[in-house]
Amino acid sequence: MSFTRVDEKRIGAMLAGMTLEEKVSLCHAWSKFSVAPLPRLGIPELVMSDGPHGVREELVRDGWMTANRDDDYVTYLPTGTALAATWNRAMARLHGSILGEEARGRGKDVILGPGVNIMRTPLCGRNFEYLGEDPYLAAELAVPEIEGIQAHDVAACVKHFALNNQELDRTRVDVEVDERALREIYLPAFEAAVCRAQVLTIMGAYNRFRGEHCCHNRLLLQEILKDQWGFRGLVVSDWNGTHDTDQAARNGLDVEMGTGAASYDQYYLAGPFLEGLRQGRYEEALVDDKARRVLRVMMAAGVFDAARRKGAFATEEHFRGSRRIAEEAMVLLKNEGGVLPFDAATIRTLAVVGWNAGVRHAQGGGSSGVKTAREVTPLEGLQELLGDAVAIRYVRGYPAQATAHELIPNQCLDAVDGSGTGGWAFEVFDNAALTGPARQTGSMQAVDLSWPAGRMPLGLATGRTSLRLTATVTLPEDGPYELAFTGADRFTVFVDGQKKIGLWEFGEGSLTETVTLDGKRGDRHTIEIHFVPLNGLAGAFRVAWLTPSADRSACGDPFAEAVAAAREADAVIFVGGLNHRDDAEGRDRSDLKLLYDQDRLIEALAAANAKLAVFLVGGSPVEMPWADRVPAIVQAWYAGSEGGRALADVAFGRVNPSGKLPCTFPKRLADTPAATVGQYQAGSCRYNEGLFVGYRWYDRRGIEPLFAFGHGLSYTTFQYGPLTVRPGRGDVAAEAELAVRNTGARAGAEVVQLYVGRTAAGRVERPVRELKGFEKVFLDPGQQATVRFRLSRRDVSFWDTEAGDWATEPGDYVLSVGSSSRDLRQQCRIVLD
Incomplete structure (x- = not known):
């Protein structure tokens, strides 16, 4: 699917029939995940959904709470770094095809993915959603992923444009990066999405770049994306990523989503934009361009077609x-x-050790969480x-298990109701944020809740309710106490007002966390717990303790049990x-x-x-x-x-x-x-490493990694034949080929990787080597295949900051082929004019 099915004359006629108010209504959200329909003109609602590895569960119309439906279970796909690890364009296309078909099956028009931000640091919390540290690999996988999605009459939305490489202060941090690093490292995957895959939508990033928020950054959205790359689709803000009407109107943003305003009419591109148009502060051409882009994407995605694909999910x-x-x-x-x-x-006997052997991860991680009825654990x-x-024999091994912890006795808890019996006060809220008046209040003598799938206590419902538990405990003896909190969902624990446990973004598995209290007999402590049910499966939540005099021999030692097993x-x-x-x-x-x-x-x-x-x-x-x-x-x-x-x-x-x-x-x-x-x-983050991200950094500094970029072994072995290289013509800089043979006893696949580097210093500093080609070949024992590469002029170019364009420097280059960036089997030099 591309823009070829778009009828610009028909779009022009639609625009001509719209009032100014109707045009503006297409520029901002109408619900949490949609843009308004215009029934008078036969224009339906444009419906979006997260996410990059599975269609998000249905939410309530105007909030983040789950709709708690039983018809929105989907396929949980391997996440971004897993897909990138395949180094297989066919797998990227398959990933996108499944995602696109499931999005259509769920009635979506736009799927918010893939994410193609570069792994600048291994500490970034959203690395798992993205495609690794190399711009060439990310681009080569993003293109078939997008094509796979859009083949099912769904618009892909590549994100987050751009420089969204950390979660720390993510909505405010101002990124400073030099022009070469911007063009050579952080933008190529986005450029490939636009220029090669014809992606229909792009999402702006939360962070700032050169002082302007990326969701309305003129350099990124207007000058680079739309003017230089010729992007014809629409730019959507990240949710609550818009901060200014004038910048949003003039700098390239088309649709504003998720702003924390009291109503959709108060969004920056809603009432304030409309008022500016009426007063003449903004030319009507601005709103015409935004509305045209929305209609263009709808038409390209087949929204107006009776024969549009229907889709299916969880097949x-x-x-x-x-x-x-x-x-x-x-x-x-x-x-x-x-x-x-x-x-x-x-x-005869196999010991399986580790908590991750039995845990499910689909619904964790944030907005990319997936509601699935099938996640097979290891x-x-x-x-x-x-x-x-x-x-x-399965032994968790970690974390500690609270097998000998006992429920806190009533006599150690303050009374919370008229009965005079000690216990816990509870409040149930009809939202996931514990805000507003409680829907239900009461007390319980102990926190020892358990439930079968779909039948939660206290009227709790997955993702759209929350529970606060409060108790004051009096210590019965001197010494250290170990409080144990076991839960399968999101929970946060405060002791005497201080946060001790914060699993608010966790939401997977059944985990025991402990807090130590060291005090004297008669000391009083307040415990407050915030709990949000997340996955709707069978679960439990329990609060217990070990007193100083308790027999700890019954606790069991998961570490020792694992080693013994x-x-x-x-x-x-x-x-x-x-x-x-x-x-x-x-x-x-x-x-x-x-x-x-x-x-x-x-x-x-x-x-x-x-x-x-x-x-x-x-x-x-x-x-x-x-x-x-x-x-x-x-x-x-x-x-x-x-x-x-x-x-x-x-x-x-x-x-x-x-x-x-x-x-x-x-x-x-x-x-x-x-x-x-x-x-x-x-605050402000300077990318001082410049171009030298990932393996480029380790190569430049001579640092030996634990495992190199591109590394991966097999149960068989592969032999690389001689590399032959010949000069190309026109836009082709060179062509290379070599034979690869499976020399082992098992069928297997090898990813043959091509790296390019300069043999001597040139006008600008270049990385030692850069990935510029890869092919995955599947070979039976003894089988041989010829692997061919074609290097374009762009593949051997750098961004010339003086010319503001790509430049190829003549001279000697070395082409290296191998099994990883550090396991190079064959090399050949070539002179480029």
């Missing part, structure tokens, strides 16, 4: 597609001694694959890593360490059993101080609805892993360009 075909993507996303980082794949015929995938043939098993699979407490919209990580003492646990497991495979869930790099002591490591990402099955298939050899890292895994945070939070600060 078995889509789940199979999600599984294919997940299989290709798994990255085998290390496989010393050929520990993987495990052979089920030689294993534990479930292994159990399904192995059946009764292998005895599986590993010692007794024939093989061990550890599934750990990150979760959406780490990878989440609205906040960044403070370091690259694993939570819950996972490093110590992994080291103990490695000492207990030599047949250990570590699978890491997550969307960003982590430090691995134990990497040299663990024989097998797999990066498993957030792998979607079928991720658990894909993981099991990789572990036991049904699938030969073929994923490659779309980002560098450093040995330590100090090695990264933005080494600490203080170096990507709030």
